[in-house]
Amino acid sequence: MKASDRAYAALRDDILQWRLVPGTVLGEVEQAERLGVSRTPLREALARLTADGLAAAQRGRGVVVSDISLEHLDELFELREALESKAAALAAQRGDRERFAGLRDAFAAAGALVTDDDPQRHEYYALAAELDAEVDAAIANSYLSQALASLRVHLARVRRLAKDDGARLRQAAVEHAAIAGAIADGNPQLAAAATAVHLSSSLQHIKATHSDTTPPPGEASHG
Amino acid sequence: MKASDRAYAALRDDILQWRLVPGTVLGEVEQAERLGVSRTPLREALARLTADGLAAAQRGRGVVVSDISLEHLDELFELREALESKAAALAAQRGDRERFAGLRDAFAAAGALVTDDDPQRHEYYALAAELDAEVDAAIANSYLSQALASLRVHLARVRRLAKDDGARLRQAAVEHAAIAGAIADGNPQLAAAATAVHLSSSLQHIKATHSDTTPPPGEASHG
DNA sequence: AACGGCGGATTTGTATACATTGACCTGGGA
DNA sequence: TCCCAGGTCAATGTATACAAATCCGCCGTT
The missing domain is CATH 1.10.10.10 (Winged helix-like DNA-binding domain superfamily/Winged helix DNA-binding domain)
Structure with missing residues (x-):
């Protein structure tokens, strides 16, 4: 090399x-x-x-x-929604339905995967990565794929801020199953909507977990 | 330097x-x-x-x-719609309404700009670039801005394929005015829709002008 | 005491010499 | 005649020496 x-x-x-x-x-x-x-x-x-x-x-x-923090989170998720909603819609138009049906079922059964044994949740994230890869393959669009790849690099960095707990991951599995299901059904609008729902929910979770620990901007660090 | x-x-x-x-x-x-x-x-x-x-x-x-041609045009415009629709919607939420109202009026009056004196249509493209820049400033999102910048590089390359005539540019001015107007009105959904209309119309024009002149792939360049 | 200019030191920017890899051509064998 | 192997060559990949620019601290002046 x-x-x-x-x-x-x-x-x-x-x-x-x-x-x-x-x-x-x-x-x-x-x-x-x-x-x-x-x-x-x-x-x-x-x-x-x-x-x-x-x-x-x-x-x-x-x-x-380069700097990355909660302040950039809204911006990052705006780009994410633009790209992933479009990607999900295109996948619904072009994807292999059986593959996504399989993923839908996998996510539906994923609650069992979320155990306390693996604090990093490797199994679940691997399944999510599989969905990403399948969407990537389905859209057949190198420009969009590249934009998604570039985006995911930044998402990997903020994952550390997420602090996903078991409850959140079980909910995420439901949302992911909805996305995969909409794609499997060949319903672009529903796929985009399900993606928007998932992203909104994910963003809200991250912000909520951090508003507990970090003070609001106005009161920040007076000591 | x-x-x-x-x-x-x-x-x-x-x-x-x-x-x-x-x-x-x-x-x-x-x-x-x-x-x-x-x-x-x-x-x-x-x-x-x-x-x-x-x-x-x-x-x-x-x-x-790298290769770029009509075959990539659909892919490029899929990404373009994802990014620019989102950007237009965000600009409608956050932009300075007066500036976009000014741009709307400029586009409405842009028919006069499209003369046969300037075969490269510099004046019109400058106005379009101004709208792009204003949207960029309004969205206040560095990730989305960067993705748009990356996209525009490729769009600049395919502009040579566009062969915009006076009639097309006058129609484009109407579409651009609609986008700027929707943003000026603070209507995100309409701004996104107007963008989608413009992109669809633009893509259709490029494809139509080329289906006349370029032979189907099978007969291409046997000399 | 504060500000501005100057020098040294450390950093990045560039050029070039050397190593290495992959492609192309040639020749021999099947 | 076709295919494969080996060599040659030209290209990229790497290291290092040198040049230029920038920053920081010092000292003088105001």
């Missing part, structure tokens, strides 16, 4: 896993030494991260890990 | 103006010599073009100008 690919993958993973937190300065020499590559491939990796929106070039101070 | 920026701007412009046609191989040494820069900044420029989707890295053959 190319050194630039290794550097890119390593840095990207570090950022997605919050080992490199927003605001961290990615010095070329420093990171090149840490990852065991030369500056040239590392610069290419930084350029790709910048294009992804995971990092941003600050004048003078080099490249820094 | 940095050499890598110059190289990027030059190549991007060459691609957008179809001086570099799809399929052209962008050899590093060749382009570096042509643009008077070294390979290092040129590679950075190629990386950025690849991230933009204007070029693609083909294994073994280096970077080539």
Whole structure:
């Protein structure tokens, strides 16, 4: 594998896993030494991260890990609704109905998957990723697929803020089942609506869990 | 200005103006010599073009100008509808009503702008770009803005396929006025609908003008 | 004491030399 | 005649040396 690919993958993973937190300065020499590559491939990796929106070039101070927080959540979900509603509608028009019927049933049975054994909920997220992949394949639109891929990178970063509990995931399974079901039925409008419902519910959950712990902006940090 | 920026701007412009046609191989040494820069900044420029989707890295053959044609038009417009409908709706919620009212009137009066003096229709396209910029500012959403910017790069490429005549542009002005008017009225649903109408009409026009002139795929370019 | 200009140090930006990989061509064998 | 193997070559991938720009701290002035 190319050194630039290794550097890119390593840095990207570090950022997605919050080992490199927003605001961290990615010095070329420093990171090149840490990852065991030369500056040239590392610069290419930084350029790709910048294009992804995971990092941003600050004048003078080099490249820094881009900021992401609850303040950006509304914006992110607005884009998400635009893209995923359209994707769901197109999938309903073009998708393989049996595959989505299978996914619908899988989500309907997914309540059992949500156990306390796996604190990271890998099984459920894997199933959700499967739905994403199936939608991607169904829409047959490289431009939309690329936009979705770019979006999901940012969603992966905010997943840490989600704090999904068992109850939320069981509700999400119901919503996902509705989406898959609408696609399986070949109903574009319903698929888009079910997606909108899911996203609204998901966004609301994230905000609610954080309004408990974080003070409202007006009263923030007076101590 | 940095050499890598110059190289990027030059190549991007060459691609957008179809001086570099799809399929052209962008050899590093060749382009570096042509643009008077070294390979290092040129590679950075190629990386950025690849991230933009204007070029693609083909294994073994280096970077080539990415393909775009009528076959991709439907896909491109699907993404366009997803993004621009959402953007119009958000602008209707948040935009400065007076500015969009001004744009609405400008489009309503734009029939006079469409003369035969300017074969490239710069004046009209400038007005359309102004609407885009105003929507961009109104939505206040960096993620959506970036997605729109990425989309517009590809739209600029296919503009060459459009062959807009005076009649079409006058109709487009009516449609644009409807969009700006809906936003000015603060009506998100109508703004989205007017956008969908405009895009459908625009896509249909492009396809119609080309079904006259271009032969079906089977007979294409046997010379 | 505060502000502005200047120098040093550290960083990024560029060029070029070297390594390596993949493609193409040629020659031999089936 | 076709196919495969090997070599050659040209391209990309990497490392490093050098140049340029920017920031920070210092010192002088006001």
